[in-house]
Amino acid sequence: MLRQIKPRNARSKRALDKKAPKPVENPKKALFLRGTSCSQKTQDALTDLYSLRRPLAQKFTKKNEIHPFEDAASLEFFSEKNDASLLVFGSSSKKRPHALTLVRTFGYKVLDMLELNLDPDSLRLLSQFKNKKCAVGLKPMLLFSGTPFESPIPNEYTMAKSFFTDFFKGEPAEKVDVEGLQYLVSIAARDTVDGEEAKPKIHLRVYLIKTKKSGQKLPRVEVEEMGPRMDFRIGRMKDAEEAMLKEAMRKARTTLERPKKNISTDIVGDKVGRIHLGKQDLGELQTRKMKGLKRTRDSLIVDAEDIEMKDEVEAKKSKRKVVAE
Numbered sequence: 001m002l003r004q005i006k007p008r009n010a011r012s013k014r015a016l017d018k019k020a021p022k023p024v025e026n027p028k029k030a031l032f033l034r035g036t037s038c039s040q041k042t043q044d045a046l047t048d049l050y051s052l053r054r055p056l057a058q059k060f061t062k063k064n065e066i067h068p069f070e071d072a073a074s075l076e077f078f079s080e081k082n083d084a085s086l087l088v089f090g091s092s093s094k095k096r097p098h099a100l101t102l103v104r105t106f107g108y109k110v111l112d113m114l115e116l117n118l119d120p121d122s123l124r125l126l127s128q129f130k131n132k133k134c135a136v137g138l139k140p141m142l143l144f145s146g147t148p149f150e151s152p153i154p155n156e157y158t159m160a161k162s163f164f165t166d167f168f169k170g171e172p173a174e175k176v177d178v179e180g181l182q183y184l185v186s187i188a189a190r191d192t193v194d195g196e197e198a199k200p201k202i203h204l205r206v207y208l209i210k211t212k213k214s215g216q217k218l219p220r221v222e223v224e225e226m227g228p229r230m231d232f233r234i235g236r237m238k239d240a241e242e243a244m245l246k247e248a249m250r251k252a253r254t255t256l257e258r259p260k261k262n263i264s265t266d267i268v269g270d271k272v273g274r275i276h277l278g279k280q281d282l283g284e285l286q287t288r289k290m291k292g293l294k295r296t297r298d299s300l301i302v303d304a305e306d307i308e309m310k311d312e313v314e315a316k317k318s319k320r321k322v323v324a325e
Helices: 010-017 040-053 073-082 155-165 242-249 297-325
Strands: 030-033 057-064 086-091 099-106 110-116 141-145 182-187 204-212 218-226 230-238 263-265 269-274
Touching: 030 040, 040 057, 040 086, 040 269, 057 073, 057 110, 057 269, 057 297, 073 086, 073 099, 073 110, 086 155, 099 155, 099 204, 110 155, 110 242, 141 155, 182 263
Parallel strands: 030 057, 030 086, 141 182
Antiparallel strands: 086 099, 099 110, 110 230, 182 204, 204 218, 204 230, 263 269
């Protein structure tokens, strides 16, 4: 694991701030790795998945002695070193040929893993489809068809749906231009049959969207397979720990918009607010000082005489009380 170090200059400080937790996280980066033994079919599948994930992807070609389900320390090291939240590891063995391991991390620690075994007979690459390809960096439309993906109990298919959603999500966008919807990713699995032990395969297809004239206001939409074409069999699976999953799903308080009281918008679009004040004493209100409002000398003399008369009356009342006692 990488040790935590203090930044020595502004460049290293920016790099550490980029990796630090944020209320709104950066787009997830995918890292593609291969094991010491990896078949050519698996390497081709990794290359095509890397092409669909660009530019938020990085691919390593060197061999790595990694066994994800036995020891995931190496995957966590690569995740932290390259700031990657998604990893796709390709390997091949006699017991598990043409295996792709999908890994998600949280805090550079492995969150969950799913192994998919590629069917080599059904594999067709991007280069084998002689047609136009979509531009790099566009967001695809996702289609999940099949009841296994809608299971109320978490299983391998719900995990595969969650992973592929994160994989093809790309950069967040509030609005998407219709012209940018150029391709469709279809992930299907047939319904399970009672008494069947074998789990249904997952079929991955990518289609190019074409719009043609229809003689009406809305165009006619057609799809053409663009590639790649892959079929997977479900392999091993590692669920996320409950405490780590709860921490990963937690949202920062700053991202939650709290409703503002006594603030509204009128018809024109101006913001109107209501302020509540206590009862005011208008006698202490400071008004503008004007010469015309000043009291004259005669009025001051009259007020002084009234005060003296009141004092005399109060003195007489006090003397009467003393005599009566």
